[in-house]
Amino acid sequence: MAEQLSTSKCDSPLLQAFVDNRSILVKIAARITGCRSRAEDVVQDAFFRLSAAPQITSSFKAQLSYLFQIVRNLAIDHYRKQAMELKYSGSEEEGLNVVIHGASPEATHINFATLEHIADALSELPQRTRYAFEMYRLHGVPQKDIAKELGVSPTLVNFMIRDALVHCRKVSLARGEVA
CATH class of the missing domain: 1.10.10.10 (Winged helix-like DNA-binding domain superfamily/Winged helix DNA-binding domain)
Structure with a gap:
């Protein structure tokens, strides 16, 4: 399934490569995060980082490699953050059973x-x-x-x-x- 996001050209060749390969980047991030929704967030974060990054004047292959590496790193960071949150958080039911002394x-x-x-x-x-x-x-x-x-x-x-x-x-x- 081809995904058409934008028909206009971007200012930067790196951003254009990002737009052209967005669906692949989402798949890469989804493999790491385990969730397509979270993968979309990771790819969006990558886009914002790239839009603020300086222009890269290297080969197309190097630009793609750079994009994949950015998405991969952000997905790993997101996965680690999610694992840490799960480690230190409990279920909603646990929160309902917490006794607050002196709250009567x-x-x-x-x-x-x-x-x-x-x-x-x-x-x-x-x-x-x-x-x-x-x-x-x-x-x-x-x-x-x-x-x-x-x-x-x-x-x-x-x-x-x-x-x-x-x-x-x-x-x-x-x-x-x-x-």
């Missing part, structure tokens, strides 16, 4: 309530202590940078963070939560 509505409510209590506990602290705690624990700012910004020693910042943490634990324990 009750757990979500408890976690949200705990965060609200901690936010309330933080609002009871002096502003400078709360700022130091939030910058260090939530934003990951180093204590020495917080100390420079507040105009205090890094040791004092360390104590402010510790005091805020102790206060949050006391509030959580008073409300019956585990901190």
